[in-house]
Structure formats: C-alpha cells, structure tokens
Amino acid sequence: MEGRHYDIAIIGAGASGLQLALALSRDRYFDSSKIVVVEKDLKTENDKTWCFWEEGIGKWDSIIHKSWRKASFHGPNQDFSLDLSPFKYKMVRSVDFYDYAKKKVQQAPNIDWIIDEVNGITEKRTTAEFDTKNGVYTADLCFDSRIPFELFDEAKNSNDHVYLAQHFKGKLVRFENDVFNPESFTMMDFRMPFKDSMSFMYILPMSENTAMLEFTFFSNLKVSDMEYDSCIEAYIQRFLKEGGSYEVLESESGLIPMTNFPFHRFSSNKIIKIGTAGSWVRPSTGYSFKSTEEYVRKLIANIKLGKPANHKIHNTKYWFYDTLMLDILERRNTEGALFFERMYNKNSPELIFKFLGGQTSFLQDLKVMSSFNPLPFMKSIVRRYLGIRF
Numbered sequence: 001m002e003g004r005h006y007d008i009a010i011i012g013a014g015a016s017g018l019q020l021a022l023a024l025s026r027d028r029y030f031d032s033s034k035i036v037v038v039e040k041d042l043k044t045e046n047d048k049t050w051c052f053w054e055e056g057i058g059k060w061d062s063i064i065h066k067s068w069r070k071a072s073f074h075g076p077n078q079d080f081s082l083d084l085s086p087f088k089y090k091m092v093r094s095v096d097f098y099d100y101a102k103k104k105v106q107q108a109p110n111i112d113w114i115i116d117e118v119n120g121i122t123e124k125r126t127t128a129e130f131d132t133k134n135g136v137y138t139a140d141l142c143f144d145s146r147i148p149f150e151l152f153d154e155a156k157n158s159n160d161h162v163y164l165a166q167h168f169k170g171k172l173v174r175f176e177n178d179v180f181n182p183e184s185f186t187m188m189d190f191r192m193p194f195k196d197s198m199s200f201m202y203i204l205p206m207s208e209n210t211a212m213l214e215f216t217f218f219s220n221l222k223v224s225d226m227e228y229d230s231c232i233e234a235y236i237q238r239f240l241k242e243g244g245s246y247e248v249l250e251s252e253s254g255l256i257p258m259t260n261f262p263f264h265r266f267s268s269n270k271i272i273k274i275g276t277a278g279s280w281v282r283p284s285t286g287y288s289f290k291s292t293e294e295y296v297r298k299l300i301a302n303i304k305l306g307k308p309a310n311h312k313i314h315n316t317k318y319w320f321y322d323t324l325m326l327d328i329l330e331r332r333n334t335e336g337a338l339f340f341e342r343m344y345n346k347n348s349p350e351l352i353f354k355f356l357g358g359q360t361s362f363l364q365d366l367k368v369m370s371s372f373n374p375l376p377f378m379k380s381i382v383r384r385y386l387g388i389r390f
C-alpha cells in the first residue's frame, strides 16, 4: 500500500476540481505546495455540454465551441426573441475543457495526477486521510467533488428543504436540410410539455442543420429513457419536419439537483466539499460552470488569508430568493412555464442574467420579483420562513 502526504488534494477532475486545480497551478503563492488531483476516469469522453452567459472576454474563450448573442423563448402564451447583449451565451464541450485543463495542470511541476477511485475520506487530528483502490494518502486540506447522490433522496424527502430534479436527455442531431438559425438558440420552448410537469425543449444550434436538442424537466416526476426519446421525436415531427431525415451524432443525459439542501454542511475543517457536492449549483437554475470561477476565487483568497477555505463563500441573499422560487416551482410545478414566461417577457435578458448570476442590487432584485404574482411568494415566505403550512 502506497502512502503519501500532500499539502492539498483535489478529489475529482470535473468542472469544479479542474477549475480549482488550474487556478492553483497558475498562482505563484502555491508554487511550493505539493498538490494532487485524484480522478477515477480518464476524462476523454464528451459527457456534458456546458453553457453559461458572460460579458466580454472570458477565461474559457479559447475552448468555446459556439456562442450566441440572441435567443428565442416559446411560452404557453407568447413567443419572443431575446437580444442578449452585452452578454453572450457561450458553450463549452466538456471534452475540450478536460483536454485543456488536464494539459495545463499536468505541466505544473508541483501537481501529481493520479487515476484512481477514492473510497472514503476521514478527518484525522492534523490531516485528511483518503483511501483509494490502490493506496492511502493524507493531505492538509482536501477538496472533495464526489457528487453525493445518496443525499439527493434525503434532500427530496426533507420537509425543511425544497428539491426539484432538473433532468434531461439531449441529442446532437444532424438533419438532411437546413432547419435552424445558428445565430440564435432556444432558451426554453414550452409548446410541447410532458404531462403533469414543468418540461421544455432547449436547443443549441451549431449550424443550419445541426443542433443539440435537449428535453428538460424541472420536476420530480420520473420518466423513462423511451419517454425522453418520444418527447424529442414528437418535437421534431411537429416543429422541425422540414429538416427531413436526421442522424443522432451524440447524446447526453443528466440530473442536476435544484435544491436549497446544504450539501456544503458536510464539509469539515480539512475536507471541503466543492462543486455540486459543495452546493455550488445555483438552486433556481442548475447552472454552476461559470459561478465555479467565483467560488474558486473565494476559496483561494480564504486560504491566503489563513481563514477556513470555505469561509463565507455562499451568498445568502440569492439562497433566500432561490428557496422561494423553488418552493413555488415545487408546489405549482405545471405553472412553471408561466413563471418563466413572465420573467423573460418583463425583464431585459441583461437584468435576468445579472439576477441569475448573482450580480444585482436590491432594487434590481425588486424589479425582477415584481414580474411575478406576489401571492405565491408571500405564501412561500410564510411556509418556508415562518414554518406555517397550509
């Protein structure tokens, strides 16, 4: 059995682990720190399509696969287009991100990269100890991005928390004929929902005839693989028929927890949960790729200041708003389409992106909130914060 000590260990080389490893490798402060990344997979597959909005030049521009300045929205009552400026909606293929980040991190002389599966981590008196299939290691500080799937049910069944599963299946399809506008993506198309759920089609066109079609639920309703397939097929038959025959080039599926369940509370002094495991996913949207940059920045700043690494990294204002939004979406799930239609129709995309990205002032928050019927919000406050159920 091997046994080695590191200053910092990062478990998992996905979105959060790799962004953290990259930031550490670029920061001279950590030049003399011995760091290890432990990842169970080779990370050579394109398993995720990450999108995010950003103003101007960004960190990942060299690996952006496609970006859009315009979007369309199809609500239950209205269809409209959205001019996203000054933002762009950018897309990164996960395999490009893994390649890029892996190369940079593996070049750093002070970072070891180990392909191995971590079984468990325990906090000892002065270190964190983790054992893998092939060895036992210790680290002064361990960042753990293993996703706590076992806690998802606890979050779902807890009376004190709100939980909605964002689950989806996407297919990258190439049609025989041109059928898409590659300059504009479809944010949400609610014209063909699955019964008893908030569900919609999300479309990322790569060219006139090729797009990722992702059928998405914000709902705890479970559906089979065949049901996703039939939703995508029915959508194609109704709205993309002029594309003619098509082939499926790739597919992806996933489940993102939309919840105010505090996964990060399972962190300790030496074992810090990061990424989805650290509640870095924005509860009301399921997005986390872009906000991971900010979490990583705060972790590193805390380490340098000698504070606990995850000291005050979460923003309680948005946690409060998200709890209310999720509570409404959980209780009135099928009305979710109207909720988003109002939000996108009554506010500029710039304001919405700032709000969802956690960059708004209190007055701007009020502007977004005023798009909605206040009664459900009042009820959610009473239920969630005063504990009165009705």
Ligand SMILES: Cc1cc2nc3c(=O)[nH]c(=O)nc-3n(C[C@H](O)[C@H](O)[C@H](O)COP(=O)(O)OP(=O)(O)OC[C@H]3O[C@@H](n4cnc5c(N)ncnc54)[C@H](O)[C@@H]3O)c2cc1C
Residues within 6 Å of the ligand: 011, 012, 013, 014, 015, 016, 017, 038, 039, 040, 041, 047, 048, 049, 050, 051, 052, 116, 117, 118, 119, 145, 146, 147, 252, 253, 254, 255, 256, 274, 275, 276, 277, 281, 286, 287, 288, 289, 290
């Ligand atoms: C299909 C999909 C699409 C998404 N699209 C978007 C999007 O468009 N925009 C957005 O902002 N967010 C998106 N998300 C949400 C979120 O950004 C991603 O889930 C993101 O990958 C979360 O990062 P993470 O580091 O927590 O997890 P991951 O990226 O999944 O990384 C966890 C890593 O830990 C490794 N690991 C797990 N167990 C072990 C173990 N025992 N030992 C060693 N290694 C281990 C895994 O192999 C993996 O590499 C998407 C999520 C999914 C599932």
